[in-house]
Amino acid sequence: MIIKPSAMLRNDYSLAKESEEPIYITKNGGADGIFMSIEAFGRREQLLNLRASVFDAEEERLSGKPTMSIAEARKALVQRRNGKM
Incomplete structure (x- = not known):
């Protein structure tokens, strides 16, 4: 510090x-x-946003929102990349 x-x-x-x-x-x-510095601030903001996203996802999971397996997520990402969604 x-x-x-x-x-x-x-x-x-x-x-x-x-x-x-x-x-x-x-x-x-x-x-x-x-x-x-503005660079340090940007990194800090990115980290805080990532943590918030992870927290939100965990809250959704705990509330019973449907989830997908890693294989299903990979398949969806490949389809999205290939424009098939």
């Missing part, structure tokens, strides 16, 4: 690109915000 004072943003924020992780910003010794 990287923790830096808010003055760091005024002087040099290249650390966000170099570290590739969020930087916790403090102001007067207390937590004030988080700064990260």
Whole structure:
């Protein structure tokens, strides 16, 4: 975890690109915000979206929604790729 004072943003924020992780910003010794590169933010958003999709799928499975086997899923994907759906 990287923790830096808010003055760091005024002087040099290249650390966000170099570290590739969020930087916790403090102001007067207390937590004030988080700064990260746009690339790190994009990766974080993709991961959160993937986790949400997995969670939704698991909720559907537990609620009894019909599922398909791996073989059925592969067949459906091949058909979709070949334009047969």
